[in-house]
Amino acid sequence: MLVKLHYLSALCPCALAVGAKTLFPAHNVFQLNETGTWLENIAVRANGDLLVTMLSPIASLYTLKRPYSATREFSLLHTFENATGLLGITETSNDNFAILSIQLGNGSSPAPGSSTIWGVSFEHEAFKTRKIASLSDVLVPNGITSIPNSSAVLLSDSSGGTITRCDTITGTCEIVLKRTETEPAPGNVEPTGINGIHYRDGCIYWSNSNLVSIFRMPVDKEGYPIAEAEPETIGKVDALFIDDFAEDYAERFYIATGTNNTIVELQQDGSSKVVAGSLTELTVAGSTAAAFGKTIEDSRILYVTTNGAIKASVNGKTEPAKIVAIDTSGCV
Template sequence: MHFSALTLLAFACGNVVATPTPRSATLPLPARTIFQLNNNTDPNSWFENIALRRNGDLLVTMLQPYASVYSIHQPLSGSPRSSIISIANATGLTGIVETSPDVFTVLAGNYSALATPVPQTMAVWEIDLRGLKPTTRLVTKMPEAGLLNGAAAIPTSSSPAILVTDNGINRVWRVDVKTGKYETAAEVPEMKSVPNATLPLGVNGLKIRNGYMYFSNSNLASIYRLAIDKNGIAVQGAKAELVAKYDTDNIDDFAIDEKGNFWAATNFNNTVAVAKPGSTGFVVAGKSTELTVAGDTALAFGGRTATDKNIVYVTTGGALARPVNGTITEPAKVVAIDRTGFA
C-alpha cells in the first residue's frame, strides 16, 4: 500500500477548512522501542491495546498467539520487567480500560485467524491488581457480539460501566461491569465497515470526552463523535459528526491529547499521525518503509508519573515493512514517543 500524509477535514458552513498546524518540535518525534517480544518464540505476535496503571506500569493486551495481558514494570527504566496475566477460555484479547483504581476491564474471545472470531465466544473480563497477586473475574459472556474491540469507561455512570465497540456487527455496546448486563448504546451508519474492503472493519477505537463518544472507523480512516447521555447511551436523534478524515486506507485505535489533537495509529501504514479539527494533519513518527512504529495498533498518553508526562506509548501488532532491500518482519513491541516541545 502507498499512503500520503493524512488530511483532516473540518466542516464549517458546509465547507472544508484546512490550515497548517504550528509545531515547534522537530519531526519525526524521537521514538524508541522499550519492550519487544522474542522473534524466536513469538514471531507472529500481535499487541492490540494498552492501558496505564497509577504507578506508571503498562498493561498490554495480546491478540495472538495467546490471550494474555503483559504487565510491563518500569517501562522507561531501560530494563523493564514483565509478567503475564492470562485470561481463561480465550485465545485473544483486544480492548482494555481502567474502571476504578487498579481495576481494569478487558475484552476477550476465541479466534480462528487474525480478526476472525469464533462466533458466540466474545466476553468481558475484569482484572483486579489491588492485591498481592492479580485476580481475574468473568464479567459477562456476550454471544450476540461479533468482534469486541475498543473500550472506554463511562465517567458519569452511577455504576461502573464501559462502552465497547463491536466491529463485527458495527455497533457500540454498554456493559455494566458490576452486574454484567449489557445493551446497545449506539448503532449509526458511520460505524459500518466497507463491504468490499480487504479487511472489513468499521467502528474500532473508542474514547469518551465532554459528553461525546469518539470512535474511529477503520475502513473509512475517519474519526467521528456522537452525543451521549450520562449513562453512555446515544442521545435520541443525535447524528454522528466527522471530526477527522485521514488520507490513508486504514486507521486503528486513537488517543486524544489535552489540547484536543487526535493521535491515530495507522497500522499498515506504519506511522503515527496527528490532526486537530480545522487543521492539516501530519505524520509525527514512522514511515511506510520503516520499522519504527510499523503495524501500530493503539496509543496511550503517559502522565500518571512525573517521568512519563511527555510520552506517548504505542503498541504494534508485529510489523511488516517493505524497504528497498526486501521484506523485514519483527514480533510485537511497545514504543515510547517523546512529544516534548510538540505544539
C-alpha cells in the first residue's frame, strides 16, 4: 500500500490554552493515501517501533519504524487470513504480542465464532505468527491487555459486555467478568460497552463507550477479578462516545473519543479537558487508540491512531487514516 509521510517538526514545549481546552502540539507522523481506511489500535515495541492494526479495509498489521525520526519507515508486516479486520494488540512478553481479529459478514455483522486471538513474535529478529485460540463465545472483541508474569490476557467484548480471560499457552478462554459497567447502555443507537482495556499495578482499567467513562477493578496475579470486588468509576468525560486510551507516568488517562474527533485528558480526581482536536477539525478525526513512546526521544509523545472520520465526516470531509504525535509535556 502506498503511503505518505508528514515529518514531525520541532515540538513546542508548552501547551496552548484555548477556552476550556488545553491544546498540546500535534503533528501527523504518518498518513495513508486512501480514504475509507481505518487504523484501529497501536502498540509500541521496546525498540520504539510502532505496531498498528487495521480494521478496514483489510486485516493487516503494519509497523512504523523510528516514529520520532525523519528516517522513519512504514511497512506491512502481515495480512491475516479468514479475517476482515484487526482490533486490539498487547505485548505479552518481550517482543511477543497478542492480536485480535474479526470476520465481518453481510451487513457488517460479525460471523458467529469467527473471531480469533493470534500470537505475533519478533524474537531473534524473525517475524512469526501463530493462532492462539478461536473466540466462539465473544461477539465483538475489541481491546486486549496482558497480565505481567503470566500467560494470561484479558480481552473485551464490546457487544457482549464481558471480559474474557485467555491463556496464551493453552488457548483456554473463559468469561471472567460481566457487570453493568462493562455492558452496552440499554437503548443506545450504537450499543457498545467495554472497549479499551489495560492492566496497571494490580488493577484492570477499561473504557465503556456508551457510558463515556473509565472504570477500574482489582485482579489477582493470574488476571482473575478479586472476589467481592466491584468496579470503581475513575471518571466520566464530556463526549458522545469513547474508544481506547493510554495512561501516563502521572496516572492521567488520554482517551480517544471517536466521532468527537478529540483526545481528552482525564485526571484521577475525575476532572477532564480536551488536549487535542475538536468536533470541527481533522487533527485527530475519528481517533481510535493511543500509546506513549518508549524511547528517550518520545517518552512524552502520545501516538494516536485514527479512522479518518469514516463514521462521521468533519465539515463534509473524510481523510485517509493516520498516526498523530501529540506532545503531552505541556508547560510542566
